[in-house]
Amino acid sequence: MRILLDHFSKSFGSVRVIDDMTLEIKDGEMLALLGPSGCGKSTTLFAICGIHKVTSGRILFGDRDVTNVSSQERNVGVVFQSYALYPHMTVRENIAFPLRIRSLPEAEIKRLVNEMAGLVHIGSLLDRRPAELSGGQQQRVALARALVRRPNVLLLDEPLANLDAKLRLEMRSEIRRIQLETGITAILVTHDQVEAMSMCDRIAIMNNGQIIQIATPQEMYRNPRTAFVAGFLGNPPIAFIDAVARDGMLAVENADIRLPIPREADRVPEGTPVVVGIRPENLGTEGDAAIRGRVSFIETQGRENLYDITLANGKVLRSIQRVRDDVSLHDEVEWRVRSDQLFLFAQNGERL
Amino acid sequence: MSASRDIVEAAAVPAGAAAASAHPPRWRAGWLNSSRGLGLILLMPALVLVVLFFLMPVVLTGVFAFTNMSTATGISGGTYQVTPGALRELADRHGMDELAEKLGQPSFVVDEQGLKALEEMGIEPAIIADLREGHLGETHASRREFERMLRDLPERPDTRTVKRISGEFSRSLANSRFSSRESLLAAAEGVDPELTEEEKTALVQATYTGWVWTADNFRRMASSRDTVRILLNTIFFVATTLIIFNTAFAMLLAITTHYIPERPAGIFRIIWFLPRISPAVIYVLLWKWFAWDTGFLSAFLDNFGIRPRNWMLDTAANAWFFVIVINGFVGASMGMVIFSSAIKAIPESLFHAASVDGAYRWQQVRHIILPQLKWPILFVTCYQTLSLLTSIEQTLLATDGGPGGATEIWSLAIYHTALNNYAGNLQYGYGAAMALVLVVIGIVLSLIYLRVFNYRALVAKPRIEL
Amino acid sequence: MTGHLKSWPFVLALSIISAPIVLMYSYLFIDTITNSPPGSFIPHEFTLEHWRFLWETRPGKPSIWRVTLNSFLFASSSCLVVLVVSSTAGYVLSRLNVPGRAFFLAGVMVLHAFPAVTLIVAIFLVLQMVGLYNSLIGVILVKAAIDMPLGIWIMKGFYDTVPWEIEMAGIADGASRFTVWRKLVLPQVKPGLFALGLFAFLLGWSEFILPQVLAPGGDVQVLSVYLAGLIADDNNFDMAMFKSVGLFYIAPVLILFLFFQKYLMNIYGGGTKG
């Protein structure tokens, strides 16, 4: 079901947390709300599921305006970071709870619970209590409970945050699988760009209560709208250096570095201070611009190494490359970057 | 592959969806679903109890404090009775000797008016005839004399009839009781038709038996030397118990039990909890057994040639010792638990680090434990100040304020004044005024308490906006 | 356990200061089943005569069983009322967005400071107005009201530890707030209810002043008033008998305490933590 936030705002007391947000989630789509903590992504989620009231604006499920519909009637499934399983109930009772509330016949409940347990692979755990389950299993139960009543939308609030790295990897694909199999519209709230990029059809990146950019993961990575977006996506993260437009080039002060202005960038008036973003994977052996610096740190990652390069003005850039035997710590190097892979931002963070 | 296909099919079964939407959630009873509605309903039982047993009593206490309510006036209200005392007041205070004389002179007059009343009441005609023929116009000075005359009538009436008749012929107000001001004044005018307004007011005031509004209680409290003594007693009691037992001793217990193995520590904690969980009646009884003339202490010390005595009431100092110990032993356990858990919350590594540093145990206590106990100590102090101010059972049962009122503390004095004393003279008004003082202190202390403990943090806004 | 010094000096010191209590409570047992020669505290014979009160009712006094039943009714009913009131009000104060919530919560803290004795004359009058003076029901309600602020406070503490997500999940699952409370939250605070129930029962069982003043009648007398009456009566001084009645009275308290000391210590120790 299509979900639409229409000029939605939310205040707590005098503090405006979400300001005039408009966001559409398409039917069957999985959308990530990505942003640092406190950016308002959870508030948005709570507003969609009805736990928070909307200060102004509308929320539509399909064509139905649910702004003033109570949470219970919205039929949304929520999976919380802590899973929020009912500790005093067995797995079966947990999953059956939403159905019991709707007074479904027992036989029907039983059938739906078993079906759902099969879907999330917990058929053998139905008579256990949550405390007897591993984190991943609890996660599956929470999903089953959220999905069993066929919600209009599935909301996932940092669902992987409490899992260890290995389980996280596994559940990432599991959640995506289940979402795809059920074809449900889903919203994933996360601060982890990897989760957002690997699981979702589209990402809405938020900061300070506003959506900065909505795009597919690829598009957003390749073409970030602001320095914030560029900085948020990518691991290891993008590095920024200050430069000034001079003679049709970008001059990095005190570092004796001159970079060409990327073609797609708007015209940059002479003397404008700008911020140049360089992703680590783009700094290496190929390219039309040279960057000189000293290797100040080498982080071994196995197949690749991450090199920190300290420029003459003390700024640090990062480069990720195949393990190179010819470079060692404290070496002076001159590496290259392609000008069309530079991101140029104005001082206020807007992409130029 | 085929398994996942099954799931897709199963998940796509429309029956579930249809069923789910056919049965909307049962939330429809609106008041059960809004914070406001549900909140008020769930709060109702508490509100009823608060109103009945806190709010109303507090208000009533405030009201009583400004009355002279006592056993003699009653609580529920008064009547007007022309007692000799009231007549004396009329004469002494208002200088209305004449009126007092007139109203108070008992007189029983056999007159037509009374005889007529008898006829109306259906008294046997023979009796009335006897009276009219033999006694019309007679005046008797006392009821007893008049009733004797009645019983000497040829047609002797029975006791009840005698009482009824004498009521009809009484022409004085002495000792009669009137339920309202109006009936009193009407009767008084029957005796003296020329009552002035001033006389009426004086009469009403002097004969009223119920309580009246007054601020005398507070004046009396302020000027009574006993107030000062009781106040000092109370301060002494609270401060000493608080400092010695509720904090220092409790801390000693918490720290020592911290440094010994868990098993004996548990046993000591149980031992020190006994005073708190024991009902006051039996707990104090045990102390009496310990301290009475025939009790353990006397018998034990007798072996060393010390004369048996009632150690608990022997001297004021002894009584204080026992009052403080009895209350203190009860109070120590609370501090012990709170301090113990605070100490337990200190990371083990801190102690290990300190051991490595070669810190002596005293230094551990001084530099690691005590700083951690700052807040718990403040908490215990605030909490126990109030508890001690208002505690009464242990002291009542142990010394009852004795000897010689040496251990009479404020709360106990309230109880004695308003509810329990040998002469049965219960002064509700004065007691309420004393109670009001405690009420005010209680409110002030708890407001301070709320401030100190960051009350706002306790009422964080609910996270569900329904 | 912590540090490097021996613990025996502490054990010894604690033993010495604990001696009076141990002594008193030991003799509470010993004296009820033995006789000692006058002036001595070493028993020389075993006897059950001090327990006569169990089958002999003293003239002018109610039967011990009647009194025990009253005590039980009093303690369990006031415990029940405290539980109901605290579990509902505590939830409201912990979770629901009602007008005046902060005010009420502050009120509860202040009420906590109100001692029964200062208000007792007025409470008596209220009871009289509602016709409950000298009845168990009246004194039960008063006792429950007096214990209620602490109960609410304790329950609020327990509710505060229940994750909000549980409630949010319940609401998203379609349950009304009432159902969420009843079916999802209440089961989470069972340990709190149990501890508070135990606590309130013991408070009721021990209460003396309230029944003494508000329900003095023989047929509603409770054990504490009965025992205090025995002790105050100067015609039957018999310490061993007092102690036997006392042991009979305190036994349930001790048993409950020994079994559930963890719960109780928590609550007696201020009780804001679950």
Added chain:
Amino acid sequence: MTKHLLRSTVAAVALASSATYALAEDVTIRVWAGGSSPNDVYRVDAIDIAADLLEREAAVRGEELNITVEKKVDNTWDDFKQAVTLAAEAGNVPHILVTGHEDIGPWSQSGLIVPIEDYVNLDAWPINDIYENLLEVASYGGVVYGLPQDAEARPFFFWKEYMRKIGYTDADLDGLADKVQSGEYTLANVLEDAKKMVDQGVVPAGYGFYPRPNNGPDYWQFYTSFGGVMEEDGKLVLDKAAMQRFYQFFVDAVAAGVTRKNHIGTPNDQWWAEVASGKAGIWHGGTWHYARYTNQEGLKDFFGSISFSLIPAGEGGKANTLTHPLVYVLTKQDNEDEVAIAAELVKIASEPRINTLHAIKSAHLGITKQQSNIDLYSNDRWAREATERLLPHANAMPNNAEFGTYWNAMWAGLEASWTGQKTPEQAVQDLEAELKNSLGEGIVIR
């Protein structure tokens, strides 16, 4: 006009309903007695006997009357009075109370009790045989509120053996009571003799003079002994000098080592056992002590062991004793029939024969003249001697609504000086301030 002059509306209602009282009736009459020991059961049992008689009287008249008497006996006074007062406010006070006569003042003012003279013929048997002065004690403001339940007097006791040890001969001892009465032997002599006993090791320190260990009417006797007056012309009186001499006496006793400083608060049971077993030299008590000593405490030969007298005179006063009659009073009830029946019961319970059961069992004194013609009474040596020696010199506490306040304050002052919290002078000053404060014009201070 006549309607306004009704002596009391209450009485009128009562009398008007007398007709219905003749029908077959089941009534429950509740009676409570305060401050009563097991020796005093006839305070309430007498009502039971009276009920039986009244039922029989009714049966003889051909009516059917079934009376159930519910009895309650309280051992203490403070709890009893608290319970009564609160029960009265709550409207469920028992019909008949047995209490100290001094409660008549406040309780009649508050309307808790009703005058018994509204219900019974004061000239009828046995009321016309009750001692006039006792009936006076049961009256307030000229109205008879209650009927005396018992009478007593409060003598000084001397343990003969110890008196002999400090030099008294048997003849001295026989004449002691007279010497006390004439004022030859005073409270000063009491201290002297008590000191001799202590000094010579006859009794332990603190046991020479061993007074009542708690508050009681007894202490007014000492005030009287030192010339104090409790009430004059219906007004309470504080005689400061007498009060101070009275306080001083106990301070002196403590200073001389004949009385313990911590004496107050000694458990009653212990005190009884001690005085009855000859642990103390001189003490004071009440006529009913005889019953306690000889029954519960097992004293075999009372007259061989103990001599008794009035309370000796002190400076400025004369020998006296105090009678503190308990009275039957009727409480105000909605059902006037029940009050009328309760009144009848109280009247019958005052029959000499019934009252004698109480008098002898509890060693109180009789209330009617005819009791001396009842063998049980006249054959009892204690009743006879105590009546002769003590009763003619007995005072009573005044019936005054404010007396309780005075009493509590007087005791507080005594307690404070006795235990050394205040000097007698200071205590009297505080007492004066306190009384001025609380009673205002209600007390004459001189």
